[in-house]
Amino acid sequence: MKSVILYLSEYNGNTKKLATALADRMCCLAINVDKKKNLDLSVYDVIGLGSAIHFGSHHPRFQQVVETLELAEKNVFVFSTHGAPYTGHYHDRLRERLRVKGATIMGEFSTPGFDATGPFKLIKGVHKGRPNEKDIDKAFKYIRKMGLVESRFNPVKAGKAIKFGKYKDLQIFKYDHDEYYGTKVSVNHSLCNGCGKCIKSCPLHLYELTEFKKAVPVNELDCIQCGMCQDFCKQNAIFINGTWKDALRIAIRHKNRGQLQSSLLPMSDSRSVSGRCI
DSSP: OOEEEEEEOOSTTHHHHHHHHHHHHHTSEEEETTTOOSOOOTTOSEEEEEEEEETTEEOHHHHHHHHTSOOTTOEEEEEEEESSOOOSOTTHHHHHHHHHTTOEEEEEEEEEOOBOSGGGGGGTOBSTTOSOHHHHHHHHHHHHHTTOSOOOOOHHHHTOOEEEEEETTEEEEEETTEEEEOSSEEEETTTOOOOOHHHHHOTTOOOEEOTTSOEEOTTGGGOOOOOHHHHHOTTOOEEEOOOHHHHHHHHHHHHHHHHHHHHTSOOOOTTEETTEEO
16 A cells, blocks of 8 residues: 655644654655645555644644545544544544544544643643654554555565574574574564664564664564564564464463473461561
């Protein structure tokens, strides 16, 4: 599906920051509606629409632009940034207009954005530095649920990569000019920039950095397929290749490991009360 994101961002660039991050993850264009007129959406299958919330709904000028768009039978998702606490009703007006125009609404989400207008000026603004990295990661999860993340070819899972060598006990594969470290979990070293976010985010401590500052999933057999490493990897360098059978095997192994650890804990001494022997 071919996608595009349309946005209006005129205060602090909050919505622009979110829109461009989404477009980067979706591998599509993010267009500021103030800078491009007479938009032709005929070639697009999915359209993202977003602006800041302005007195309880999307910016009036953005809604005026939406009124001019041909959206019948188009798949649309709605997003926004907001300063005031989110009430759950900010999208109602735009959502209703989209339904009238015959669009199919795939989903919607909103993130906080820095706001120093009106009463917030007295306290020098709210939501400073937002949308931040966590807000954008949350937005990524929304578009992933909607199936809007551009699928990437995985040569290891497709069986197209050839075995190239080993790092410790980890298999290295080569495809074209890229090297992939790991079988159940693969890291493309042509994309990895060594930021270490996968190391910090993985609850099972799968990853470590090589001497060349590249991530490797040295404990890949412990992967529980939670996908957190993929969510935090901005380079899209990580591929989780396990099947549902692997997930079941891992769950059983971790359960058995937990039972073993419990059995090794020292038993309380029945002869002791309040730490004193009787």
